[in-house]
Amino acid sequence: MPWPQDAFFSEPVTASETHQAIEAIFRIERARLIASLARMVRDVGLAEELVQDACVSALSEWPRTGVPANPGAWLTAAAKRRAIDRLRRHRMLARKHAEIGRDLSEEDEAGIEAIEAAMDDDVGDELLALIFTACHPVLSPDARVALTLRLIGGLTTEEIARAYLTSEATIAQRIVRAKKTLSKAGLSFEVPRGKERQERLSSVLEVIYLIFNEGYSATVGADLTRPTLCAEAQRLGRILAGLAPDEPEVFGLLALMEIQASRLAARLAPDGMPIPLTEQNRARWDRLLIRRGLAALERAEALGGASGPYALQAALAACHARANRAEDTDWRKIAGLYDTLRAVMPSPVVDLNRRWLIAWPSVRKPV
Numbered sequence: 001m002p003w004p005q006d007a008f009f010s011e012p013v014t015a016s017e018t019h020q021a022i023e024a025i026f027r028i029e030r031a032r033l034i035a036s037l038a039r040m041v042r043d044v045g046l047a048e049e050l051v052q053d054a055c056v057s058a059l060s061e062w063p064r065t066g067v068p069a070n071p072g073a074w075l076t077a078a079a080k081r082r083a084i085d086r087l088r089r090h091r092m093l094a095r096k097h098a099e100i101g102r103d104l105s106e107e108d109e110a111g112i113e114a115i116e117a118a119m120d121d122d123v124g125d126e127l128l129a130l131i132f133t134a135c136h137p138v139l140s141p142d143a144r145v146a147l148t149l150r151l152i153g154g155l156t157t158e159e160i161a162r163a164y165l166t167s168e169a170t171i172a173q174r175i176v177r178a179k180k181t182l183s184k185a186g187l188s189f190e191v192p193r194g195k196e197r198q199e200r201l202s203s204v205l206e207v208i209y210l211i212f213n214e215g216y217s218a219t220v221g222a223d224l225t226r227p228t229l230c231a232e233a234q235r236l237g238r239i240l241a242g243l244a245p246d247e248p249e250v251f252g253l254l255a256l257m258e259i260q261a262s263r264l265a266a267r268l269a270p271d272g273m274p275i276p277l278t279e280q281n282r283a284r285w286d287r288l289l290i291r292r293g294l295a296a297l298e299r300a301e302a303l304g305g306a307s308g309p310y311a312l313q314a315a316l317a318a319c320h321a322r323a324n325r326a327e328d329t330d331w332r333k334i335a336g337l338y339d340t341l342r343a344v345m346p347s348p349v350v351d352l353n354r355r356w357l358i359a360w361p362s363v364r365k366p367v
Contacts (some may be wrong), residue, residue, distance in 0.1 A: 018063045025071045026055050031152050031239075032072070033079055035130040039189045040083055044133065044151065045179040050086070054078035128243040129191045131236075135204040138185050143178040144207045150175050152239070153232045163229055164214070201244075205253050205310065208236045212257050216264070224274055230261050241296070248305020251296045255314035258293030259321050262286040278326040290321045309345040312337055 030051060037047035054075045068074040134148045149155045149163075157175065161168040192200050215229025237254040244250050266284040269275055297318055300311040316337050323329040338354040 018067065019059065021067055022055065022058050022062060022071075025067075026058070026075070027154050029072045029075055030154050031130065032127055033075060034151055035126040036076065037079055037083060038130055038133070039126050040080075041086075042187075042189060043179075043183055044130075044147075045176075045183070046086075048151070050079050050082050051075075053082050126189075127239070129189050131204055131240060131243075132191060132197075132200055133182060133187055133189055135200070135207045136182065136185070136187065137200065137203050139178050139181055141207070141210065143174055143181070144203070145211055146171055146174045147178045148207050148236070149211065149232065152236055155232070163226060201247065201249070204240065205249060208233050208240070209253055209257070209310070211236070212260075216260055224268060224272065225264060227261075227264055230257070230264065233257060234261060246303060248300045248303035249308045249310050251300035251303065252305055252308045252311030252314050255293045255296035255300060256310050256317060258289045258296060259314060259317040262289035262293065262321065277320060278329075282324060285321070293321065294318060307340065307344060309341065312341045312344060316341070 033051045033054070034044070034047045037050050038044050041047055041050070057078050058071075058075060062068070131148070131152055134151050135144045139147065146160055149160050150157070155163075157171045158168050161171040164171070191197065212230055212233035215226040215231075215233065218224055218226050234254075234257050237250070237257055241250050241254050262285045263277070263280060265286065266280040266282070267275060293314065297311065297314045300306070300308065300314070305311050306315070316334055319330050319334050319337070335354065338350060342350045342354060
């Protein structure tokens with residue numbers, strides 16, 4: 001959809017304001033552009049470089065010519081031209097010196113035309129393919145998280161390093177190794193189907209939830225929560241839900257994150273200490289996020305995913321979200337959900353929570 005010029009400017013602007021607009025547009029379009037180019041050149045690192053080059057061109061031209069009516073299309077065309085130029089240059093260098101000046105062969109031109117056609121395809125599946133690629137099981141969990149935040153989330157290496165309290169050099173090396181691993185694996189950069197899709201979907205969801213959990217209950221550092229990481233994971237979840245509208249566990253995870261994130265403002269006391277769920281000021285819970293979470297949970301259940309591990313955890317969170325007071329909580333329903341969750345996803349944490357519920361007085365009372 002075209003971007004109207006006045007979406008950014010309502011009057012003549014300075015070069016500084018143009019640069020700010022470019023940064024905002026680039027952040028919105030970046031992942032989609034990388035997705036298209038990665039499918040085209042079969043190399044995440046090269047795709048990222050080509051997109052960056054297109055942004056540099058925008059920084060050079062737009063202050064003179066103004067922000068185009070459809071900046072996303074402009075950036076796509078610029079990146080495509082660079083990719084095709086690079087391909088032509090690569091093929092020319094591969095020829096003998098005596099043939100450098102000759103025109104491209106018909107076979108070469110056909111290949112470039114195919115690339116141009118690929119760039120015109122619907123980008124939705126390409127973005128989904130990039131998400132699956134960044135979270136591919138061939139990568140270590142740490143690499144998946146870093147690469148996902150970099151490619152899809154658009155965070156810089158400095159921002160990722162700061163979020164995980166490690167050095168920027170460590171994160172940069174992790175991302176570089178991940179890109180090289182994907183390149184050596186010879187992946188097709190396509191959305192997997194059938195059994196392979198289901199197997200890899202679990203990896204995608206695991207990475208997104210890992211990012212969210214690090215924001216919700218930080219494992220390192222002085223802060224107990226990192227809302228920025230939660231927001232980034234929620235954004236990734238919403239993207240995935242839009243691209244995979246028939247996957248119940250995608251909506252289960254989205255529901256779980258939205259409902260849990262709704263409590264962030266009430267989780268910590270003024271001194272930074274955590275407040276138990278039953279003692280939180282529920283007036284501070286974000287009702288918009290709760291409504292979004294409940295809607296996503298309904299979607300997961302309508303798709304037949306009520307017994308999925310993320311949907312079950314979201315249903316547990318929903319029990320708390322629906323209660324205006326802690327004493328209004330349906331503890332017996334929660335106990336039943338934990339029983340189901342224990343069968344689907346056995347873990348010591350689930351067992352501990354279920355045993356705690358048995359000791360809760362309201363659970364033992366007759367219905």
